[in-house]
Amino acid sequence: MSKLILIDGNSIANRAFYALPLLTNSSGLHTNAVYGFTTMLLKLIEEQQPTHFMVAFDAGKVTFRHKDYKEYKGGRAKTPPELSEQFPLLKELLQAFGITQFELEGYEADDIIGTLTRQADEQGINVLVVTGDKDMLQLASPQVTIALTRKGISEVELYDPAAIEEKYGLKPLQIIDLKGLMGDSSDNIPGIPGVGEKTALKLLHQYGSVEEVLAHADELKGKMQEKVKTHAEDARMSKELATIFREVPMELTLDEMAYSGSEGQALASMFQKLEFKSLLDKMDFTAEEAGEEPAEELECQWVDTSAAAAFADKLKTVSAIYVEVIGDNPHYAEVVGISFYDGETAYYAPLDVILSEEGAPIRAWLSDPSKKVASYDVHRADVALSWQGIELRGCSFDVQLAGYLLDPTEASHTLAAIASKFSVGGLKEDEAVYGKGAKFKLPDSETLNNHLGRKAEVIARVTPVLEKALEDSEMAKLFHELELPLSAVLAGMEKQGILVHSEELRTLGVELNERIQDLMKTIYDLAGGEFNINSPKQLGEVLFDKLQLPVIKKTKTGYSTDAEVLEKLASRHEIVQHLLNYRQLAKLQSTYIEGLLKEVNEQTGKIHTYYKQTIAATGRLSSQYPNLQNIPIRLEEGRKIRKVFVPSEPGWSILAADYSQIELRVLAHISQDEKLMEAFHHNMDIHTKTAMDVFGVAEEDVDSNMRRSAKAVNFGIVYGISDYGLSQNLDITRAEAARFIEQYFSVFQGVRRYMEEIVMKARKDGFVTTLLQRRRYLPEINASNYNLRSFAERTAMNTPIQGTAADIIKLAMVQIADRLKREKLASRMLLQVHDELVFEVPDNELETMKQLVPEMMEKAINLDVPLRADVSCGRNWYEAK
DNA sequence: ACCGTCACG
DNA sequence: ACGTACGTGACGGTT
Numbered sequence: 066m067s068k069l070i071l072i073d074g075n076s077i078a079n080r081a082f083y084a085l086p087l088l089t090n091s092s093g094l095h096t097n098a099v100y101g102f103t104t105m106l107l108k109l110i111e112e113q114q115p116t117h118f119m120v121a122f123d124a125g126k127v128t129f130r131h132k133d134y135k136e137y138k139g140g141r142a143k144t145p146p147e148l149s150e151q152f153p154l155l156k157e158l159l160q161a162f163g164i165t166q167f168e169l170e171g172y173e174a175d176d177i178i179g180t181l182t183r184q185a186d187e188q189g190i191n192v193l194v195v196t197g198d199k200d201m202l203q204l205a206s207p208q209v210t211i212a213l214t215r216k217g218i219s220e221v222e223l224y225d226p227a228a229i230e231e232k233y234g235l236k237p238l239q240i241i242d243l244k245g246l247m248g249d250s251s252d253n254i255p256g257i258p259g260v261g262e263k264t265a266l267k268l269l270h271q272y273g274s275v276e277e278v279l280a281h282a283d284e285l286k287g288k289m290q291e292k293v294k295t296h297a298e299d300a301r302m303s304k305e306l307a308t309i310f311r312e313v314p315m316e317l318t319l320d321e322m323a324y325s326g327s328e329g330q331a332l333a334s335m336f337q338k339l340e341f342k343s344l345l346d347k348m349d350f351t352a353e354e355a356g357e358e359p360a361e362e363l364e365c366q367w368v369d370t371s372a373a374a375a376f377a378d379k380l381k382t383v384s385a386i387y388v389e390v391i392g393d394n395p396h397y398a399e400v401v402g403i404s405f406y407d408g409e410t411a412y413y414a415p416l417d418v419i420l421s422e423e424g425a426p427i428r429a430w431l432s433d434p435s436k437k438v439a440s441y442d443v444h445r446a447d448v449a450l451s452w453q454g455i456e457l458r459g460c461s462f463d464v465q466l467a468g469y470l471l472d473p474t475e476a477s478h479t480l481a482a483i484a485s486k487f488s489v490g491g492l493k494e495d496e497a498v499y500g501k502g503a504k505f506k507l508p509d510s511e512t513l514n515n516h517l518g519r520k521a522e523v524i525a526r527v528t529p530v531l532e533k534a535l536e537d538s539e540m541a542k543l544f545h546e547l548e549l550p551l552s553a554v555l556a557g558m559e560k561q562g563i564l565v566h567s568e569e570l571r572t573l574g575v576e577l578n579e580r581i582q583d584l585m586k587t588i589y590d591l592a593g594g595e596f597n598i599n600s601p602k603q604l605g606e607v608l609f610d611k612l613q614l615p616v617i618k619k620t621k622t623g624y625s626t627d628a629e630v631l632e633k634l635a636s637r638h639e640i641v642q643h644l645l646n647y648r649q650l651a652k653l654q655s656t657y658i659e660g661l662l663k664e665v666n667e668q669t670g671k672i673h674t675y676y677k678q679t680i681a682a683t684g685r686l687s688s689q690y691p692n693l694q695n696i697p698i699r700l701e702e703g704r705k706i707r708k709v710f711v712p713s714e715p716g717w718s719i720l721a722a723d724y725s726q727i728e729l730r731v732l733a734h735i736s737q738d739e740k741l742m743e744a745f746h747h748n749m750d751i752h753t754k755t756a757m758d759v760f761g762v763a764e765e766d767v768d769s770n771m772r773r774s775a776k777a778v779n780f781g782i783v784y785g786i787s788d789y790g791l792s793q794n795l796d797i798t799r800a801e802a803a804r805f806i807e808q809y810f811s812v813f814q815g816v817r818r819y820m821e822e823i824v825m826k827a828r829k830d831g832f833v834t835t836l837l838q839r840r841r842y843l844p845e846i847n848a849s850n851y852n853l854r855s856f857a858e859r860t861a862m863n864t865p866i867q868g869t870a871a872d873i874i875k876l877a878m879v880q881i882a883d884r885l886k887r888e889k890l891a892s893r894m895l896l897q898v899h900d901e902l903v904f905e906v907p908d909n910e911l912e913t914m915k916q917l918v919p920e921m922m923e924k925a926i927n928l929d930v931p932l933r934a935d936v937s938c939g940r941n942w943y944e945a946k
Numbered sequence: 947a948c949c950g951t952c953a954c955g
Numbered sequence: 956a957c958g959t960a961c962g963t964g965a966c967g968g969t970t
Contacts (some may be wrong), residue, residue, distance in 0.1 A: 652965095657953080681962060695952090
């Protein structure tokens with residue numbers, strides 16, 4: 066039984082384009098419409114099992130319809146370039162799929178499909194027409210079903226004549242009459258003004274066709290009669306325009322549309338070009354098809370206790386290892402085992418074997434810093450193994466870290482994804498082997514052995530490729546001398562942890578709880594009833610429906626109730642101030658009291674955070690489980706939380722040192738702005754200095770308001786300024802904000818030049834870099850969409866600044882860690898908070914450290930302006946301010 | 947899994 | 956006319 070699928074190519078491409086966010090591959094090619102189209106094709110092939118397949122496209126700007134009505138499709142917005150550039154890709158993709166495509170000058174896809182369905186009707190072939198265009202329903206017949214895309218792209222709704230009858234009460238051909246009466250604004254087909262779908266259906270149910278409606282116009286009432294009579298000609302013409310032409314002079318035989326499956330290789334290479342990673346995984350292409358260096362058979366040996374001694378002899382030739390760690394938080398994760406690759410054979414030793422007596426030589430080897438092996442996510446392995454009493458040393462390459470540096474914005478840096486991106490195949494994604502979420506399960510030992518063995522082998526194969534790529538992009542030094550050493554420093558800090566006074570934290574929680582209870586009671590009283598204050602939905606109803614407060618701002622899902630909105634409502638109702646207080650305290654309670662208590666390690670009494678080194682697009686670190694980079698400080702109430710972070714040895718102190726204005730100093734250096742450099746050379750208060758220059762007043766005439774504005778401008782400059790953003794921040798008009806910015810740039814001309822040049826550089830190269838050559842790609846820098854482009858421009862301005870500051874503190878960390886070790890100081894580095902480092906220090910080292918730390922931070926790198934770091938210490942983190 | 951909110955630099 | 960300041964993570968609620 067033949068089954069023919071006919072796709073309205075333009076319609077589906079359009080739907081996909083507007084339904085999906087703009088995706089780009091790394092070369093800046095837009096791919097969202099092609100992606101949507103692809104998922105639809107895959108779904109159709111799987112579900113419909115077509116024997117024949119064809120995609121029709123519109124061809125030529127002028128069709129025969131324009132002869133009768135030259136405004137046809139007039140007023141329609143021009144196809145955006147982000148979509149038009151995808152049509153060649155789409156056609157290439159269809160070829161890879163092995164799907165016939167057809168177009169004919171002067172005809173639209175509808176007409177081609179209309180003609181083919183007529184022929185199919187005659188020959189009794191089953192047809193499925195896929196389109197987003199309701200007009201096509203006119204083609205439905207016992208043989209022909211129409212699949213209309215619903216919201217989005219992946220869902221379709223099937224219409225056969227019965228379904229059309231049920232939905233509209235019309236025969237398929239009457240769809241033409243429907244459109245004749247109601248018109249179609251998107252095609253600029255007029256219809257009868259004022260007649261929408263409802264009226265049109267009513268008329269058709271009564272009279273059956275446009276012609277009959279016109280013939281019985283006299284029977285219609287008042288206004289309607291008048292409209293129908295005046296626009297009778299429009300209705301006739303509209304019907305004609307809406308009629309799909311089913312006699313296109315074309316010869317396309319069924320044989321030519323035969324579909325016999327897709328060719329894996331062509332499809333895989335197309336998916337690779339488009340960077341459809343999820344599809345590449347899902348399709349399970351063989352390595353050959355995927356164009357990857359074909360993975361050869363790999364012998365994977367299982368190392369048990371009886372084989373451990375023999376295996377130990379092979380260790381000296383091992384070039385890559387992989388430590389399988391299951392669980393998000395490496396401090397509490399399960400180490401499953403370690404796999405090894407010696408250039409020939411893979412070996413896998415489960416953790417219990419490594420921990421056994423027989424595993425001693427393996428443990429010794431793992432701890433040997435003089436060996437050189439490649440691995441993946443050494444940082445994580447280091448932390449997880451340390452909890453097993455195993456030291457991991459001597460990893461001289463990290464695939465994850467390299468993959469991150471080569472493109473920090475990549476969504477995931479899994480080993481399989483990085484390998485595949487660099488044309489090394491043979492490894493399945495963990496998800497495909499282990500399952501995910503609730504379905505996660507370690508497989509049988511043979512599968513596990515092979516999977517983990519393969520990981521070690523893939524690390525060995527991809528390492529030289531990544532080394533080369535790092536060289537080519539001038540990041541080899543950044544990798545080997547900064548990021549890789551840093552990963553060991555981080556692991557050390559995390560293992561060390563920071564002691565938390567849990568009892569004190571609990572006490573704070575009890576006090577807080579009483580105040581929260583009181584606030585809740587007051588709020589319920591004022592609201593006239595109980596509700597869940599934590600639910601923005603319920604709170605919105607109370608404020609804006611029940612209490613009738615004015616709506617200031619809306620979110621996607623309803624009323625906004627954020628602090629900014631509440632501040633504006635504070636004067637209008639007593640409840641609002643209580644809500645603000647409640648929010649503040651509830652945040653402290655849930656995130657910083659209960660949240661932190663949950664993360665205190667039972668054995669150590671400490672909090673061991675985990676720094677992610679491969680997440681932030683700018684090169685910053687981020688902190689998890691818990692996040693110790695966002696402990697409150699701005700409000701005294703929350704700042705008290707810092708009192709519970711204490712030294713882990715009696716009599717020691719907490720020492721904190723932070724860079725002063727590091728981002729603006731970095732800006733001064735990279736922009737070489739004379740005024741800004743001068744300000745820092747004189748170690749001036751930068752916001753006051755900015756106020757003096759921008760407002761043209763003497764230092765003593767800078768009032769607090771002027772300084773506040775100048776500070777906001779400085780922040781804005783670092784973020785990639787826009788008048789809108791500044792106006793929001795300072796609560797002034799856009800015009801005023803624009804004047805501030807102009808004033809700023811007229812003083813700091815070097816900064817203006819930098820901002821212009823960095824955006825131009827981003828356009829030219831497609832990426833921006835930090836001082837240490839860290840890179841960030843900005844594919845949207847040339848987008849025609851204003852928002853996307855502006856975002857990329859601001860990112861181009863901000864990333865070199867934020868990223869260079871991140872480079873610098875990372876340098877300081879590596880150098881300081883080195884120094885502490887070399888000089889055998891007992892002091893320990895515990896935390897990093899972007900521009901701040903926190904240590905615990907014994908008394909006898911306090912003076913040394915108070916000098917050493919800021920000095921090393923200031924000298925971490927030599928810029929054309931001085932760097933400054935302030936230091937302070939106390940019995941806890943709160944006091945070190 | 948996603949959203950709104952809010953903590954930090 | 957558009958609508959956003961840059962970079963993160965965690966929580967509770969909702970879907």
